[in-house]
Amino acid sequence: MTTPEATQGTQPVAVVCVGMAGSGKTTFMQRINSYLHTQRTPPYVINLDPAVRNVPFDSNIDIRDSVNYKEVMKSYNLGPNGGILTSLNLFATKIDQILNLLEKRTMPDPAKPEAKPIQNILVDTPGQIEVFVWSASGAILLDSLASTFPTVIAYIIDTPRTTSTSTFMSNMLYACSILYKTKLPMILVFNKTDVQDAEFAKEWMTDFQAFQAALEKEQEAGSFGGMEGSAGGMGGSGYMGSLLNSMSLMLEEFYSHLSVVGVSSMTGAGIKEFFEAVGEKAEEFNKEYKPELDRKRKQREADKIANREKELGKLMKDMAVSGEPSTRKAPVAVDNDTLSDMEDDADDAAEDDDEGLTSRYKQALDETTGHEEGSAQDDHSFARYIKASQMGF
Ligand SMILES: Nc1nc2c(ncn2[C@@H]2O[C@H](COP(=O)(O)OP(=O)(O)OP(=O)(O)O)[C@@H](O)[C@H]2O)c(=O)[nH]1
Numbered sequence: 445m446t447t448p449e450a451t452q453g454t455q456p457v458a459v460v461c462v463g464m465a466g467s468g469k470t471t472f473m474q475r476i477n478s479y480l481h482t483q484r485t486p487p488y489v490i491n492l493d494p495a496v497r498n499v500p501f502d503s504n505i506d507i508r509d510s511v512n513y514k515e516v517m518k519s520y521n522l523g524p525n526g527g528i529l530t531s532l533n534l535f536a537t538k539i540d541q542i543l544n545l546l547e548k549r550t551m552p553d554p555a556k557p558e559a560k561p562i563q564n565i566l567v568d569t570p571g572q573i574e575v576f577v578w579s580a581s582g583a584i585l586l587d588s589l590a591s592t593f594p595t596v597i598a599y600i601i602d603t604p605r606t607t608s609t610s611t612f613m614s615n616m617l618y619a620c621s622i623l624y625k626t627k628l629p630m631i632l633v634f635n636k637t638d639v640q641d642a643e644f645a646k647e648w649m650t651d652f653q654a655f656q657a658a659l660e661k662e663q664e665a666g667s668f669g670g671m672e673g674s675a676g677g678m679g680g681s682g683y684m685g686s687l688l689n690s691m692s693l694m695l696e697e698f699y700s701h702l703s704v705v706g707v708s709s710m711t712g713a714g715i716k717e718f719f720e721a722v723g724e725k726a727e728e729f730n731k732e733y734k735p736e737l738d739r740k741r742k743q744r745e746a747d748k749i750a751n752r753e754k755e756l757g758k759l760m761k762d763m764a765v766s767g768e769p770s771t772r773k774a775p776v777a778v779d780n781d782t783l784s785d786m787e788d789d790a791d792d793a794a795e796d797d798d799e800g801l802t803s804r805y806k807q808a809l810d811e812t813t814g815h816e817e818g819s820a821q822d823d824h825s826f827a828r829y830i831k832a833s834q835m836g837f
């Protein structure tokens with residue numbers, strides 16, 4: 445088996461902890477942070493939960509240092525979730541600075557050859573999972589991280605609360621939707637194994653019969669609606685059981701792409717296995733996800749250029765700049781010098797004007813759409829938007 449250092453080499457891996465409220469993300473972060481310290485590979489730690497009171501670990505970047513969540517709620521007249529979302533939006537405006545910092549910290553420092561560069565970046569997220577996973581700023585933060593480092597999602601699950609087939613299935617579907625949304629490699633972390641062993645979950649994920657048996661048992665105990673259809677060869681009139689059966693078949697494909705580990709953030713059990721999984725997923729990221737991310741980024745860039753050309757064409761057509769001189773000149777504000785130049789040599793000037801105007805529009809469109817690559821461009825325009833809306837805050 446490999447160690448975190450051996451598998452990750454010099455390229456740092458970003459581990460983003462997401463999970464339902466109270467699943468143990470922060471405690472897990474504390475545990476993996478202290479584990480890495482004992483391995484003498486201290487991580488770079490980022491807290492993105494603006495509403496947390498006490499962070500039980502030293503964080504290098506804390507959203508609470510730059511955004512005051514309570515003030516945001518007051519100033520914008522928001523509820524708790526809106527407050528978290530807005531705080532995250534405001535924080536996303538600083539993503540460039542954060543990436544710069546991260547890049548600096550993860551590069552070997554020639555002035556200090558004895559200092560090891562950072563090998564792991566750990567990110568804690570707000571308890572309201574949807575605020576992070578489904579928001580524009582969450583996507584920007586994740587995209588930016590993933591465009592710079594191999595990035596792995598650690599989906600933390602409250603194991604003792606996932607022992608019934610229905611809560612288990614809900615949790616799996618949620619994890620599946622996050623995988624679909626983030627398109628990043630994912631590790632399912634069954635936490636709190638000191639209270640409830642995670643073997644049942646591993647079995648349900650690998651053995652369809654075992655899940656069916658559990659369903660049947662719950663049905664018999666009266667904790668579930670009846671079973672219908674032939675899925676389990678059982679009778680009954682309810683549709684829930686048959687729905688769960690079909691979903692578990694559908695999820696088989698999803699399960700095959702996941703790493704699963706059982707951990708206890710309390711006792712530290714399973715943390716070594718977690719980092720082995722991180723190593724595997726980081727390799728997978730570089731092999732499978734990165735080329736896809738690069739391809740998409742290039743495609744976006746190409747689309748943007750094509751779109752710009754199209755818009756430019758439309759604009760020129762609308763303004764009829766390449767049509768008759770009389771209709772062409774009307775909507776364009778020109779000064780007297782330009783006018784007299786045009787009078788000197790009408791034909792030449794018409795051509796020059798067309799070109800000059802085209803290049804001016806091109807430039808204007810460039811300025812509005814930006815020159816930056818891929819999602820970085822979105823970050824900048826988003827940052828400008830946030831900054832503008834932040835004025836006076
Ligand atoms: N027994 C046990 N309790 C745990 C474990 N991990 C976390 N807890 C407890 O679960 C509760 C929630 O833990 P947090 O780490 O605050 O969970 P969180 O996901 O960060 O919560 P939010 O940020 O509010 O969503 C706390 O009372 C922890 O002590 C574990 O491995 N075993």
Ligand SMILES: [Mg+2]
Pocket residue numbers: 469470471493496569570571
């Ligand atoms: Mg937390």
